[in-house]
Amino acid sequence: xxxxxxxxxxxxxxxxxxxxxxxxxxxxxxxxxxxxxxxxxxxxxxxxxxxxxxxxxxxxxxxxxxxxxxxxxxxxxxxxxxxxxxxxxxxxxxxxxxxxxxxxxxxxxxxxxxxxxxxxxxxxxxxxxxxxxxxxxxxxxxxxxxxxxxxxxxxxxxxxxxx
Amino acid sequence: xxxxxxxxxxxxxxxxxxxxxxxxxxxxxxxxxxxxxxxxxxxxxxxxxxxxxxxxxxxxxxxxxxxxxxxxxxxxxxxxxxxxxxxxxxxxxxxxxxxxxxx
Numbered sequence: 001x002x003x004x005x006x007x008x009x010x011x012x013x014x015x016x017x018x019x020x021x022x023x024x025x026x027x028x029x030x031x032x033x034x035x036x037x038x039x040x041x042x043x044x045x046x047x048x049x050x051x052x053x054x055x056x057x058x059x060x061x062x063x064x065x066x067x068x069x070x071x072x073x074x075x076x077x078x079x080x081x082x083x084x085x086x087x088x089x090x091x092x093x094x095x096x097x098x099x100x101x102x103x104x105x106x107x108x109x110x111x112x113x114x115x116x117x118x119x120x121x122x123x124x125x126x127x128x129x130x131x132x133x134x135x136x137x138x139x140x141x142x143x144x145x146x147x148x149x150x151x152x153x154x155x156x157x158x159x160x161x162x163x
Numbered sequence: 164x165x166x167x168x169x170x171x172x173x174x175x176x177x178x179x180x181x182x183x184x185x186x187x188x189x190x191x192x193x194x195x196x197x198x199x200x201x202x203x204x205x206x207x208x209x210x211x212x213x214x215x216x217x218x219x220x221x222x223x224x225x226x227x228x229x230x231x232x233x234x235x236x237x238x239x240x241x242x243x244x245x246x247x248x249x250x251x252x253x254x255x256x257x258x259x260x261x262x263x264x265x266x
Contacts, residue, residue, distance in 0.1 A: 001166050008173045015177050015200055019184040024192045024256075031196050034177075038203055045214045050228050054206075057232050061239040062199065068243050069192045072250045077190055077257070084189060092187035096179050103175035111168050119214050121225055129222055130229075141233050148237040155244035159251075 003044035011037045022081040024073050028066035035059050047121045170211035177204035191246045191256045195239065202235045 011034055018030035035058045043051035130138055177200055184197025206228045213224025246256065253260045 004166055004169055008169055011173060012176050012180075015180045018196055018200065019180045024190055024196075027193055027196050031199060034200065035203060038207060041207075042210055045210060047210055047214070047225055047228075050210065050225055050232075053229065053232055057236050058199075058203070061236050065192065065195060065199075065239060065243065068246065072247070072256055073190070073192070077255075080257070081188070081190055081193075085187075088187040088189075092183050095186055096183040099182065100175060100179035103178070104172060107168055107171040107175060111165060111171070119218065121222065125222060126225065126229070129226060133221065134226055137230060141230060145233065145237055148240050152240045152244040155241075155248050 004041065007037055007041045007044065011041065022078045022085075024069035024077070025066060028062060028069050032059050032062045032066065035062060046119055049121055049123050049126060167211055167215040170207065170215070174204040174207040174211065177201075177207065189258050191249065191258055194258065195242050195246070198242070199235065199239065202231065202238070206231050 014030050014034040014037060018027050018034055021027045021030060035054065039051045039054035039059070041051075042048075042054055181197045181200030181202075181204060184200065185194050188194050188197065209224040209227045209231070213219065213222070216224075249261050250256055255261075
């Protein structure tokens, strides 16, 4: 509970920074910080394996995002983003705040008391479940990832000069 | 204070922040940042209900998170490839610049 109370405000602040920073590299770095802190929260809640997966996969993917942000942004983009802000913040808040209010109201009203006790997440059990109950889903994800790899390579390829 | 309520509040705020980024940002990379935040908020919910809900020997929550992380990685890869392709075409990461399907 202590870890939860310490990490929650930090995660919110980092996420706020990721949403507010105009420079894509800064936003990417703050997103990496948000996801790392979320990984720490998973570890603190007893899901150590998921915390490590979060670090390796998610934060790794975001690192690539940051590299892309460095590659394809120009200083002009940042100035345009800040100039556009007064026009976009109002409608954005108008769409987001009702949703947030509804979610918080639901959390407040419908939640049962949490039962005491700890849940543990043995890696052996995860492996067993992945290759028995969830084997079709694992195969589907494998096919999806192969398709994604081929598709991304195809998309990112330099267009050939020949017609 | 109920720990599950704290966790769900955190995930609600993260989701709302992600949605705000998706709606207000015009830079494609920053929109992708918002989408990642929203996906992570959903994962946080699964972990919260697994940890503070009734005991579940099938570990449904963590399994969802594992698959969710795999899907998020795939989404980031395809998203970045599309961004790169659009950038090659329009020389800009601005969403307003990509307003035509014409090749």
